[in-house]
Amino acid sequence: GAVVSQHPSWVICKSGTSVKIECRSLDFQATTMFWYRQFPKQSLMLMATSNEGSKATYEQGVEKDKFLINHASLTLSTLTVTSAHPEDSSFYICSAPGPSTDTQYFGPGTRLTVL
Amino acid sequence: TQLLEQSPQFLSIQEGENLTVYCNSSSVFSSLQWYRQEPGEGPVLLVTVVTGGEVKKLKRLTFQFGDARKDSSLHITAAQPGDTGLYLCAGEDGTASKLTFGTGTRLQVTL
Numbered sequence: 090g091a092v093v094s095q096h097p098s099w100v101i102c103k104s105g106t107s108v109k110i111e112c113r114s115l116d117f118q119a120t121t122m123f124w125y126r127q128f129p130k131q132s133l134m135l136m137a138t139s140n141e142g143s144k145a146t147y148e149q150g151v152e153k154d155k156f157l158i159n160h161a162s163l164t165l166s167t168l169t170v171t172s173a174h175p176e177d178s179s180f181y182i183c184s185a186p187g188p189s190t191d192t193q194y195f196g197p198g199t200r201l202t203v204l
Numbered sequence: 205t206q207l208l209e210q211s212p213q214f215l216s217i218q219e220g221e222n223l224t225v226y227c228n229s230s231s232v233f234s235s236l237q238w239y240r241q242e243p244g245e246g247p248v249l250l251v252t253v254v255t256g257g258e259v260k261k262l263k264r265l266t267f268q269f270g271d272a273r274k275d276s277s278l279h280i281t282a283a284q285p286g287d288t289g290l291y292l293c294a295g296e297d298g299t300a301s302k303l304t305f306g307t308g309t310r311l312q313v314t315l
Contacts, residue, residue: 093246121301132292132308133247182246186301193237193303195246 091117091187095196102173103204109169110199112139112183118163119185123193124156127180139166139183173203207231208295208306216312217283225278225309227293234298236269236276241290250278283313 092115102108112122120141125133137158138146145158157169170177182198208229217223235254239247251260253269260267266279276293293306
């Protein structure tokens with residue numbers, strides 16, 4: 090089946106620094122990818138829709154200047170958390186629609202801890 | 205904003221018991237999906253239901269989509285410790301493959 094990977098799987102950074110998270114579709118192309126955030130003991134909240142070759146679409150309340158999304162190729166989307174603060178510490182998950190059905194394939198997630 | 209409320213939020217049962225998780229919304233979805241998520245991992249798709257009134261079975265798991273396509277239920281028969289995890293329903297709006305996730309139900313099955 091389709092596989093989505095994320096890198097890194099976990100990252101610890103200092104407050105004020107920027108962190109880049111990669112999401113790759115390994116065996117299929119994805120013109121659209123989705124980025125979610127999940128706080129401890131909570132559900133997934135959609136942050137933005139990443140569109141290959143065009144600007145990302147952000148959900149209400151998500152700062153586009155803080156969470157930079159770049160979908161430069163059909164297999165790679167990146168999420169950059171700029172000037173990270175401890176409240177940005179969370180589990181970030183990406184997904185991509187599969188090649189043949191309406192199934193979404195989720196990455197394994199990236200745990201970000203901001204000190 | 206579409207909201208999906210799951211109940212119960214947390215469930216702790218013993219091995220062999222049956223349980224039902226509910227997923228309710230005031231919105232209509234083109235399809236509804238159920239996922240299970242283990243700690244530190246991404247969610248894994250269990251099933252997708254599309255037609256109102258549809259019932260799907262996956263071994264000991266039975267999924268039902270409401271007639272009006274606004275709600276769904278997940279029934280687990282004879283729960284096992286391996287069923288432990290976070291169960292999430294997610295509705296798809298059909299226009300952009302966007303998923304709205306439910307509030308989640310954390311299931312713990314003990315011996």
